[in-house]
Amino acid sequence: xxxxxxKNQEITVRIDSLGAELKSLKDNCTGQExxxxxxxxxxxxxxxxxxxxxxxxxxxxxxxxxxxxSLPQHGFARDxxxxxxxxxxxxxxxxxxxxxxxxxxxxxxxxxELAYELKGREVKVMWRVENPAGEEMYFSIGGxxxxxxxLEAEEKxxxxxxxxxxxxxxxxxxxxxxxxxxxxxxxxxxxxxxxxTENLFDGDALIIENHQxxxxxxxxxxxxxxxxxxxxxxxxxxxxxxxxxAPFVCIEPWYxxxxxxxFDGDITKREWGNRLGAGEVFEACYRITV
Numbered sequence: 001x002x003x004x005x006x007k008n009q010e011i012t013v014r015i016d017s018l019g020a021e022l023k024s025l026k027d028n029c030t031g032q033e034x035x036x037x038x039x040x041x042x043x044x045x046x047x048x049x050x051x052x053x054x055x056x057x058x059x060x061x062x063x064x065x066x067x068x069x070s071l072p073q074h075g076f077a078r079d080x081x082x083x084x085x086x087x088x089x090x091x092x093x094x095x096x097x098x099x100x101x102x103x104x105x106x107x108x109x110x111x112x113e114l115a116y117e118l119k120g121r122e123v124k125v126m127w128r129v130e131n132p133a134g135e136e137m138y139f140s141i142g143g144x145x146x147x148x149x150x151l152e153a154e155e156k157x158x159x160x161x162x163x164x165x166x167x168x169x170x171x172x173x174x175x176x177x178x179x180x181x182x183x184x185x186x187x188x189x190x191x192x193x194x195x196x197t198e199n200l201f202d203g204d205a206l207i208i209e210n211h212q213x214x215x216x217x218x219x220x221x222x223x224x225x226x227x228x229x230x231x232x233x234x235x236x237x238x239x240x241x242x243x244x245x246a247p248f249v250c251i252e253p254w255y256x257x258x259x260x261x262x263f264d265g266d267i268t269k270r271e272w273g274n275r276l277g278a279g280e281v282f283e284a285c286y287r288i289t290v
Contacts, residue, residue, distance in 0.1 A: 001016065002084075003016050007118070011025060032151065046146055055074065058178065076102060093113055110129060110130065111129070113127070125285060131281075134278045136268075137275070157245070157247065159221040162193065179258055181261050204242055207257060208236055232284065236251065
């Protein structure tokens, strides 16, 4: 396990080779830290990659070609050691391939690359998934960056807000004990903003589908957006641990999500799942701006 640093004139980031996980994002001038610290009292992670599963399989199982496989929530990549491919002052790239152990949980060969690039006050997070095998592969991938909210110890999270690049409303699917429910909840927005109330995350993550928004920000008590996540992903989650009053909020671009409550378990039919033919490549990214 190794830690790497990227720095430009505006910001400095630290990345751990375990999970190729972003651990810190600081303003060079003020020293302000924007990433959650990973305190296990609330949540031990900071910005894990979710691969090859976003969310959870229904009953923790999926089927492929007559065999049943089991994976933990959000897959295994976040807990694996990535290999460094290259590093410059402002960019870095890691890679991960299948192992005998992963093939027992997930029946596909893969090459996953995770890269970071700094430009001004922006961190670009890039994914590349390659199918090196001669058959189709099925996967999901997503981000899970957690940002300090509130920024200052004396502030209250309820004085902060979530801002979307839409004005009137967002609609969220609900997550039940058996998976994602058909039931939906509408959140009216005031000038594109949703207040962070004490009970906002009582039902776990907000699951927002169908390209409803492509830029989500956290807004401080003075009404200023201090961190933004921009993405082209078709769905995203917003999460903070239910009932813990945790001092962070996650903004999560997703290509995939947890199974529906009535899903039959066939991995080739997963809603919002992704398919790659033999030799094909999937590429996507999201951008964090502070």
